Amino acid sequence: MYGYGRPRLSCPQQPGAGVCEEFSQMMDFFISTPTWPPGAVECFDKYRSYQFPFPDWIRDDTIEIVCDWPIIRVLGYVGSIAGVQNFIRDNPDQSDILVRFGQKFVQTLPDPSKGLESIVRISWDVFILMGKKPHTIDAGLQMRASTDRRKHLLEPRPELLDFLMNPMDRY
Numbered sequence: 001m002y003g004y005g006r007p008r009l010s011c012p013q014q015p016g017a018g019v020c021e022e023f024s025q026m027m028d029f030f031i032s033t034p035t036w037p038p039g040a041v042e043c044f045d046k047y048r049s050y051q052f053p054f055p056d057w058i059r060d061d062t063i064e065i066v067c068d069w070p071i072i073r074v075l076g077y078v079g080s081i082a083g084v085q086n087f088i089r090d091n092p093d094q095s096d097i098l099v100r101f102g103q104k105f106v107q108t109l110p111d112p113s114k115g116l117e118s119i120v121r122i123s124w125d126v127f128i129l130m131g132k133k134p135h136t137i138d139a140g141l142q143m144r145a146s147t148d149r150r151k152h153l154l155e156p157r158p159e160l161l162d163f164l165m166n167p168m169d170r171y
Contacts, residue, residue, distance in 0.1 A: 004065065004124035006031065006044040018108030019071070019120060026101050035086035046127040057131030066123045072116040075102050
């Protein structure tokens with residue numbers, strides 16, 4: 001399984017820009033709201049607190065996605081996140097929240113003349129969780145090979161099967 005943690009900003013062309021702190025506060029605000037699909041916040045935490053039922057699984061946290069984007073694109077990305085969309089849907093009186101955050105971002109830039117076209121660096125830590133599925137997993141999922149060895153019969157434990165089969169549906 002793989003995924004990525006919460007995004008963070010750095011400002012290589014505008015050192016000392018308060019936009020990075022504003023972005024972190026914006027993400028803290030959205031993550032603190034109860035509008036996230038089940039499991040999304042755990043994914044932002046890279047499933048650090050989840051106890052996997054597989055023996056001998058390993059974690060790799062050495063990969064990072066790094067992009068230089070204009071602030072307007074960063075806001076578009078944030079606006080595409082399910083938890084943020086749910087917040088805006090559930091709070092129609094705050095439907096302009098991303099516009100207000102964008103205005104705050106621009107005000108914190110050392111040179112606000114480029115406005116929302118100012119370039120910032122956005123990055124995500126990628127995590128990869130690797131393991132092999134044994135024929136029996138005591139914590140919840142039991143697998144038995146069929147007679148032709150090409151098919152498996154799953155006897156699901158709902159909470160574990162949902163997690164294993166649809167990890168990306170949690171966004």
